[in-house]
Amino acid sequence: MYPMPTKAELQTFLRTRRSIRRFKADPVPASVLTDILHTATFAPSAHNRQPWRFMVMIDSSAKKHLSDAMAGEFQRDLEKDKLPLEEITKRVNKSRERINSAPVVVILCVDMSEMDAYPDTRRRKAEYIIATQSTANAGMQLLLAAHAEGLGGVWVCSPMFAQDTVQKALNIPKSWEPQAMLLIGYPVEIPAPREKKPLLEVTKFL
């Protein structure tokens, strides 16, 4: 038997995780960063193929390069939506600032190259979805491992809207498809819990 937290401790741990969006400037020690990434790789995955890949940035020039590249695409998308220029500038600057001010930025990617290949669209689509579900498991496990270290993190979906831009900006291997960005660091504050739907609204028992 492994040393285990009690049920009450584990529930408290899981229920006190928050999406953290503002970070202290303190760096995350390399050993802590390695530990949380390592823990993420213990997530369950379809066929145990472990299709998750992590592109990790701590260097501020790499983050700036990414945030500049993403800002360009974000700006073009918002212009297409015909938002007022002032609003576009505000949103683009906020997005850039969030990336630049996070001590650690992880681009979470999925790699399909070791997943099963199917000749038909239906099964190809299913296989792709189970690979992305597996990758999301690793992302969630990474956020929980960060929480266990007193770190905070947030899942940011913007790379899904700028996959090619992110891949090119960071010279990410071709088979690694960006799925999300995880921003990680020591929290400035712990926000109040977000409202959660009542269990019975999202569950049916048969």
Ligand SMILES: Cc1cc2nc3c(=O)[nH]c(=O)nc-3n(C[C@H](O)[C@H](O)[C@H](O)COP(=O)(O)O)c2cc1C
């Ligand atoms: C798939 C996914 C995409 C998300 N995208 C963003 C995002 O782009 N920006 C952001 O600030 N938070 C994002 N979040 C975080 C959610 O806003 C957050 O989980 C939700 O509001 C509940 O808050 P909590 O995590 O503190 O419980 C995302 C979360 C998930 C799971």
